[in-house]
Amino acid sequence: MAKSLPTEDDIPSSEPARSIKIITVGGGKGGIGKTLVSSSLAIALAEAGTRVVLVDADLGGANVHTVMGIHTPEKTLHDFISRKVKALSDVIIPSPIHGLQLICGAAGSIGMANMEYADKLKLIRHFRRLLAEFVIVDIGAGMSLNEVDLFNAGDIQIVVANPEPTSIQECYNFIKVAIFRRLRREFADTKEVLEVLDRSKDPSHVHDRRLLTEIGEQVKQVDLREGVRFFxxxxxxxxxxxxxxxxxxxxxxxxxxxxxxxQDLLRLRLDFWGYMSYDPYIAKAVRAMRPGEILAGDSENRDRFLKMVQQYLLGQNVHYRSIGTRTILPIVDQQPTEKKEGRICSQECPLWQNCELQEGGLPCRMPDHMYRERLGGNLLTAGK
Ligand SMILES: Nc1ncnc2c1ncn2[C@@H]1O[C@H](COP(=O)(O)OP(=O)(O)O)[C@@H](O)[C@H]1O
Ligand SMILES: [Mg+2]
Incomplete structure (x- = not known):
């Protein structure tokens, strides 16, 4: 059993808290190119002049080091998890790419498999203390709690799939497992909501019994405030x-x-950021351990990845538009059961101060009868 990780506060930090983005890369299946996509994002970000740490969290099949041209890394994430070293920064090693550092994995190590949920969260908090602008976490294959919890802990979550039915299906399942896990964690202390989630459970993860929005509606019936949180x-x-x-x-x-x-079956928004072409040169670059050639100078993948990170991660307007993506509007409140008398939420509302459904500028979520009831109460208190 792995010992629990030190809390971040045990470790002296030379730096004040900085803004750092954790990007997690998952998708279920092995061999679809999660490591290649993670590495390409990391290389593109480093080339754009940002400080990046690429972490290999795939403990079953760690291979970031190979892709990055390193035979046997002298330090790995496992050294930190097993508390051989005290600080996560102690296991960082340089990569051949300027601006990009690595935390390698050790194939076959079991450290993470034994990790408690709290420790996984701690690990992510340690990632946040690294001296970098971006930390890219390459997650292992599979959709057990280890992969899914790490994936969910990212500020930006990327899923990888190949354009073939099995991979698409697996990726869909991964997203579904991830959102259900997140909801269960978020409502861990709310028995009523857990019960609703349990009732809609589909053990095979293949057939969707119920849309998330329908589950949300049920949660709202049980507890309006929790229902709003759910949405x-x-x-x-x-x-x-x-x-x-x-x-x-x-x-x-x-x-x-x-x-x-x-979007249609889960009511979740999936942004289609783009794609990486099949390029036999990539396999050659990996075999020759020449990471600098993964995004080779004249390849279309290079152009695409540089633009992708500029547009989506660095907020630069490079007029990169991936494909004919279809984006849905945020799923705010679903199917109002009662007409809300056309009220718009604003500071002008007499209930503004104490309203847990506050969402300025959007149509009021509160059912009319409750609004009137509370308004009455409010006037009474105001008159006291
Ligand atoms: N776009 C691509 N074109 C050609 N080969 C690729 C591409 N992406 C991945 N590969 C090959 O597939 C292998 C497996 O990819 P990898 O990123 O390790 O998968 P995963 O991390 O999902 O298990 C790589 O070693 C690489 O040679
Ligand atoms: Mg991998």
Whole structure:
């Protein structure tokens, strides 16, 4: 059993808290190119002049070091998890790419498999203390709690899939497992909501019994405030899709199909960030351990990844538009059961101060009878 990790506060930090973005890269299946996509994002970000740490959290099949041209890393994440070293920064090693550092994995180590949920969260908090602007976490294959919890802990969550039915299906399942896990964690202390979630559970993860929005409506029936929280959570969960091993532009339709399925069947927004073409040169670069050639100078993948990170991660307007993505509006409140008398939430509202449903500028979520009831109460208190 792994010992619990030191809390971040045990470790002296030479730096004040900085803004750092954790990007987690998952997607279920092995061999679809999660490591290649993570590495390409990391290389593109480093080339754009940012400080990046690429972390290999795939403990079953760690290979970031190989892709990055390192035979046997002298220090790995496992040294930190097993408390051989005290600080996560002690296991950072340089990479051949300027601006990009690595935390390698040790294949076959079991450290993470034994990690408690609290320790996983601690690990992410340690990531946040690294001296970098971006930390990219390459997550292992599979969708056990280890992978899913790490994936969910990212500020930006990227899923990778190949344009073939099995991979698309697996990726869809991964997203579904991830949102259900997140909801269960968020409502861990609310028995009533857990019961609603349990009732809609589909053990095979294949057939969707119920839309998330329908589950949200049920939660609202049980507890209005928790229902609103539920909708906020599903609105905020917006993974990004990068399709890999695309032979032909038309194959991006598979990515669109996944986007539509996620949106229509789960009511989750999946942003389609783009794709990586199949390029035999990539396998050659990996075999020759020459990471600098993964995004080779004249390749279309290079152009695409540089633009992708500029547009989506660095907020620069480079007029990169991936594909014909279809984006849905945030799923705010669903199917109002009662007419809300056309009220718009604003500071002008007499209930503004004490309203847990506050959402300025949007249509009021409070049922009319409750509004009137509370308004009465408010006037009474105001008159005291
Ligand atoms: N776009 C691509 N074009 C050609 N080969 C690729 C591409 N992406 C991945 N590969 C090959 O597939 C192998 C597996 O990819 P990897 O990123 O390790 O998958 P995962 O991390 O999902 O298990 C890599 O070693 C690489 O040679
Ligand atoms: Mg991998």
């Amino acid at each position: 906020r959570l599903i609105n905020a969960f917006t993974p990004k899709l990068i399709l890999n091993r695309v032979h032909d532009y038309r194959e991006t339709l598979e990515g669109l199909a996944l986007q539509i399925a996620t």
